[in-house]
Amino acid sequence: MAMHERKDKRPHILVVNDDGPLVAELSDSLRAAGYRVTGVASGDHALEVAAQDAPDLAVLDVRIPDISGVKLGGQLRERSGVPFLCIAECVDQETVAQAVEEGALSFLVKPLAVPQIVPSIEAALTRAADIRRLRESESQLNTALADTRAVNMAVGLLMMRDWIDREQALDLLRSNARSRRRPVADIAAELLRSVENL
Secondary structure: OOOOOOOOOOOOOEEEEOOOOHHHHHHHHHHHHHOOOEOOOOHHHHHHHHHHOOOOOOEOOEEEEEHHHHHHHHHHHHHHHHOOOEEEEOOOHHHHHHHHHOOOOEEOOOOOOHHHHHHHHHHHHHHOOOOHHHHHHHHHHHHHHHHHHHHHHOOOOOOOOOOOOHHHHHHHHHHHHHHOOOOHHHHHHHHHHHHHOO
């Protein structure tokens, strides 16, 4: 996402296709369905848009002039965390395998019946939100595990250094954190760094 707070809360859809009339028709239909839409004709332009105002979902033609839509989807996902779905005239197994590997949420097959696209967009947005929540949870769990590990190691260090039991060591760590108005995990990490520097 862009660093600034987005004023328009509607889901932002990036449509990438070098077929101007199709982009216009799809963009107009998605706007009428309540989305904010940016339509572009090249992969380079799509990457610029994503860097400035990361979309909630990218709808990518598999064949665009400067890059494969599948590869572009992988780049958008890696650089800006943008989920994507692909559009193709026909879908072969190799393209599907590449798209799955790059993280595509779905495939739409041309010719596109615009009223049928909206449910696919909604499903993809829901799936993308689920994935985002899972990643955030994973990140929080990893942070909590790292903090717990640091606290446990610091408690063990204090027990050995001061010949005190676990509760006393934990109380000492908490007291130090309170007096310095910092999280216990930060004090524990600081204590561990000071030992490493000896």
